[in-house]
Amino acid sequence: MSVGLLGFGAYLPQSRLQRKSIAAAHGWFEPSLVGLGRGERTMAAWDEDSNTLSVEAGRACLAGSDRRQVDGLYIGSTSFPFLDRQNSVLVSEALGLSSALQTFDLAGSQRAGTSALLAALKGAATGETGLVIGADNRRTKAASVGEMTYGDGAAALLVGEGDVIATLVGSHTRSVDFIDHFRTAQSEFDYQWEARWIRDEGLMKIVPESVNALLQNTGIDAGRIAHFCCPIGSSKDQKALARKLGLRAEALQDTLESNCGNTGAAHALLMLIGALEAAKPGELIMVLGFGQGCDVLLFETTDALAQLPAATGLKVCLANRCEEENYFKYLAFNDLITMEHGLRAETDKNTALSAAYRNKALTTGFIGGKCSQCGTEQIPVAPICVNPQCGGVGTQEPHPFADAVASLNSYTSDRLTYSLNPPAYYGMIQFAEGGRIMIDFADVVAEQGLEVGMSMRMVFRIRDYDHKRGFRRYYWKAAPIYPGSGA
Amino acid sequence: MASGIRDKVAILGMGCSKFGERWDANAEDLMVEAYTEALADAGIESSAIDAAWLATALDEQHVGKSAVPVATALRLPYIPATRVENYCASGTESFRGAVYAVAAGACDIALAVGVEKLKDTGYGGLPQRARGTVNDLFWPNVSAPGSFAQLASAYTSKHKMNKADLKRAMGHVSVKSHDNGLLNEKAHLRRKIDIDMVLNAAMIAEPLGLFDCCGVSDGSACAIVTTPEIARSLGKQDLVTVKALQLSVSNGRELQYNDWDGSYFHTTRVAAERAYKEAGIKDPRSQLSMIEVHDCFSVTELVTMEDLHISEEGRASFDILDGFYDAGGQVPCQLDGGLKCFGHPIGATGLRMIYEMYLQLQGRAGARQLENDPVLGLTHNLGGFPSQNVSSVTIVGREGA
Numbered sequence: 001m002s003v004g005l006l007g008f009g010a011y012l013p014q015s016r017l018q019r020k021s022i023a024a025a026h027g028w029f030e031p032s033l034v035g036l037g038r039g040e041r042t043m044a045a046w047d048e049d050s051n052t053l054s055v056e057a058g059r060a061c062l063a064g065s066d067r068r069q070v071d072g073l074y075i076g077s078t079s080f081p082f083l084d085r086q087n088s089v090l091v092s093e094a095l096g097l098s099s100a101l102q103t104f105d106l107a108g109s110q111r112a113g114t115s116a117l118l119a120a121l122k123g124a125a126t127g128e129t130g131l132v133i134g135a136d137n138r139r140t141k142a143a144s145v146g147e148m149t150y151g152d153g154a155a156a157l158l159v160g161e162g163d164v165i166a167t168l169v170g171s172h173t174r175s176v177d178f179i180d181h182f183r184t185a186q187s188e189f190d191y192q193w194e195a196r197w198i199r200d201e202g203l204m205k206i207v208p209e210s211v212n213a214l215l216q217n218t219g220i221d222a223g224r225i226a227h228f229c230c231p232i233g234s235s236k237d238q239k240a241l242a243r244k245l246g247l248r249a250e251a252l253q254d255t256l257e258s259n260c261g262n263t264g265a266a267h268a269l270l271m272l273i274g275a276l277e278a279a280k281p282g283e284l285i286m287v288l289g290f291g292q293g294c295d296v297l298l299f300e301t302t303d304a305l306a307q308l309p310a311a312t313g314l315k316v317c318l319a320n321r322c323e324e325e326n327y328f329k330y331l332a333f334n335d336l337i338t339m340e341h342g343l344r345a346e347t348d349k350n351t352a353l354s355a356a357y358r359n360k361a362l363t364t365g366f367i368g369g370k371c372s373q374c375g376t377e378q379i380p381v382a383p384i385c386v387n388p389q390c391g392g393v394g395t396q397e398p399h400p401f402a403d404a405v406a407s408l409n410s411y412t413s414d415r416l417t418y419s420l421n422p423p424a425y426y427g428m429i430q431f432a433e434g435g436r437i438m439i440d441f442a443d444v445v446a447e448q449g450l451e452v453g454m455s456m457r458m459v460f461r462i463r464d465y466d467h468k469r470g471f472r473r474y475y476w477k478a479a480p481i482y483p484g485s486g487a
Numbered sequence: 488m489a490s491g492i493r494d495k496v497a498i499l500g501m502g503c504s505k506f507g508e509r510w511d512a513n514a515e516d517l518m519v520e521a522y523t524e525a526l527a528d529a530g531i532e533s534s535a536i537d538a539a540w541l542a543t544a545l546d547e548q549h550v551g552k553s554a555v556p557v558a559t560a561l562r563l564p565y566i567p568a569t570r571v572e573n574y575c576a577s578g579t580e581s582f583r584g585a586v587y588a589v590a591a592g593a594c595d596i597a598l599a600v601g602v603e604k605l606k607d608t609g610y611g612g613l614p615q616r617a618r619g620t621v622n623d624l625f626w627p628n629v630s631a632p633g634s635f636a637q638l639a640s641a642y643t644s645k646h647k648m649n650k651a652d653l654k655r656a657m658g659h660v661s662v663k664s665h666d667n668g669l670l671n672e673k674a675h676l677r678r679k680i681d682i683d684m685v686l687n688a689a690m691i692a693e694p695l696g697l698f699d700c701c702g703v704s705d706g707s708a709c710a711i712v713t714t715p716e717i718a719r720s721l722g723k724q725d726l727v728t729v730k731a732l733q734l735s736v737s738n739g740r741e742l743q744y745n746d747w748d749g750s751y752f753h754t755t756r757v758a759a760e761r762a763y764k765e766a767g768i769k770d771p772r773s774q775l776s777m778i779e780v781h782d783c784f785s786v787t788e789l790v791t792m793e794d795l796h797i798s799e800e801g802r803a804s805f806d807i808l809d810g811f812y813d814a815g816g817q818v819p820c821q822l823d824g825g826l827k828c829f830g831h832p833i834g835a836t837g838l839r840m841i842y843e844m845y846l847q848l849q850g851r852a853g854a855r856q857l858e859n860d861p862v863l864g865l866t867h868n869l870g871g872f873p874s875q876n877v878s879s880v881t882i883v884g885r886e887g888a
Binding site: 342343344347348349351352355356359362363376378379380382386387388409410411412413414415416417418419423424426427428430434435436437438439440450452453463464473475 | 623695
């Protein structure tokens with residue numbers, strides 16, 4: 001049986017920060033940024049981090065497939081919020097994966113996403129099914145190039161044996177301590193070296209060495225490659241690279257620099273998803289990961305690709321966008337500006353870890369109950385059934401609500417309560433099969449508003465930041481499904 | 488079958504502090520202000536009181552736990568004293584404790600004191616605080632206005648009503664309460680407003696603007712109750728007695744079971760039906776002389792008119808705009824300005840409402856006194872959120888009415 005890719009899913013935050021807004025803020029100080037002030041970048045909401053991005057990409061990837069089949073979860077990111085508390089375990093529980101699971105946080109390099117993919121492919125060779133996710137939302141200094149060129153996002157791939165949509169043809173990895181930038185445990189932000197040096201010594205030397213090694217090992221001619229996914233270098237530099245490698249110019253996969261920005265450890269996987277969406281069966285796709293060396297993977301698409309049901313991939317994510325012209329929102333969401341949050345923000349957000357553990361089926365998994373006596377679905381689960389005609393005690397079986405669509409019963413937009421993105425939207429939602437809950441909302445577009453009766457879907461988000469202790473807690477929120485949003 | 492509380496207990500005396508931003512006073516000072524008035528009104532000494540109940544909701548903001556603060560502030564003579572808390576119905580709960588003790592024959596004379604000192608938070612509105620270790624993991628980030636504002640979205644959807652029409656009716660609720668509050672020297676907010684001010688005010692929680700929200704105040708109110716016989720033996724005439732005291736508490740059904748539409752208070756309907764039965768009232772619309780309801784927000788008052796079965800469902804806004812609930816209307820509502828203008832020191836609020844009924848029934852309400860000899864008055868409290876709350880309905884009236 002072939003080993004390779006079984007499916008994919010992507011997630012990009014819906015806000016697109018307009019780069020001209022960044023340029024307008026900083027052009028006086030750093031005129032070189034003005035030239036970068038075109039297009040847009042994805043911008044995570046205040047309640048998103050690489051874990052929530054991972055969950056949404058993972059959900060998109062696993063939609064319609066049996067989650068219990070996943071044997072391993074491999075997440076590559078350089079912006080894991082927790083250094084010691086495995087982020088992938090949290091993500092696995094939010095995704096409803098089996099607890100009989102190998103989990104890996106792969107960090108420390110922009111190539112963490114492709115390294116995660118390679119590790120999962122190795123597991124697949126021994127019959128294991130792996131979910132690979134790349135996710136990043138990197139904080140950047142104001143007026144830095146990274147602020148302009150980075151984006152926030154996540155990409156997920158299901159890897160295993162069987163009816164694969166793309167077979168792994170071969171791979172090659174080269175490890176080189178080439179420090180184009182770095183970030184340490186003590187530093188908040190990337191420290192970046194000169195772009196021209198990175199281009200000449202990295203893109204034009206380390207990458208060709210790695211690519212050529214793989215081509216040599218597999219005996220494949222560069223001209224046969226239909227899709228070349230290179231997550232670093234401008235499109236102009238990539239054209240020079242293609243010439244050097246003997247690639248067809250049209251093989252260069254869109255770097256998403258104009259409409260998304262570089263999503264770090266997710267970016268190679270995101271571009272691979274873009275290639276899979278564009279590819280026909282029987283085409284070769286090459287994917288690169290770059291950072292302290294280079295991962296190169298070569299896939300060949302199969303006939304199964306044409307049969308793959310429509311997935312939430314790159315196309316849908318790029319189409320689902322809201323323009324944001326307020327650069328200060330970006331600063332506020334990323335804690336890059338000292339703001340007066342007011343006395344209402346001072347509420348202590350300490351989390352009792354024992355209580356959080358006891359209730360994590362609800363808070364992480366959004367699992368409620370279904371009464372085994374009367375069939376009433378309810379969330380949260382309670383010792384006594386809420387159906388007044390039933391009243392069964394201890395009769396509820398775990399019942400997942402995270403993927404159920406709800407309708408909106410009542411709502412408000414609240415300017416009094418503290419929110420980092422006022423007004424705070426919340427209200428009561430109701431599930432068609434039973435169950436209702438009062439809950440915070442996410443991704444409400446002010447211009448489109450809310451209406452009683454509209455459909456809502458659940459999204460995994462940060463609930464509270466406990467700045468005093470550096471902790472953050474997660475929960476689910478309801479997001480409106482606007483017509484044509486593709487979500 | 489229990490026969491209920493009707494005419495078993497009389498109000499011997501009442502007091503109420505000035506409500507407002509009482510920068511000058513601690514909670515203890517406010518309690519003493521209300522208590523000394525009540526004691527003088529009752530014509531007794533502290534030594535005559537057999538038991539006391541203290542109501543306060545946000546004790547962390549001021550007095551702290553237990554009933555020790557009331558016993559100490561009022562120098563009560565080592566009698567049983569109990570602190571009660573039941574959201575915004577706390578004041579009525581203290582009254583219920585005192586009234587039931589007298590009705591049971593356990594006490595001759597009992598005291599209910601409610602107090603809240605809310606203006607030491609440093610900001611407007613209710614304190615934003617933690618809601619419990621487990622609740623904090625999943626409860627939404629609600630404020631009080633945001634919670635009650637949702638009534639409007641569900642109400643307009645259910646009754647296919649134009650949002651602007653509802654907003655205008657809600658606006659009249661507030662204009663009316665400001666008109667009434669103007670005549671009340673103890674009221675927190677004494678300022679005439681008009682409908683345009685309400686409609687154009689800053690939005691707090693859609694669709695509630697600034698003037699759709701009640702004041703958050705410091706204040707205290709107090710009641711001394713006894714049996715009608717003892718009241719008469721102390722020389723009291725034209726007694727005001729308790730006709731009904733009912734409470735209904737949500738059990739999670741509105742919040743979790745899919746049969747409540749979010750546009751009304753299930754608890755208020757239950758409590759009102761029980762209270763009318765207890766008081767022997769068949770037609771509240773024609774029998775009630777006046778009402779004080781929990782107008783924490785204008786929309787709450789609007790839907791409560793229906794939940795109390797005074798306006799028909801879906802018709803409250805028409806009655807409101809017709810002036811039915813104005814001071815000169817058929818069933819005047821919030822004669823003292825209500826929570827909106829008298830203010831809302833949570834623990835005191837239920838007692839403050841009964842205080843107004845008591846004054847009106849005795850013809851002692853001064854400039855705002857009803858001229859048509861009121862006979863029965865209803866008070867209503869609501870604590871919590873539309874989806875999970877405590878609702879109380881109290882009816883007081885002339886003895887024998």
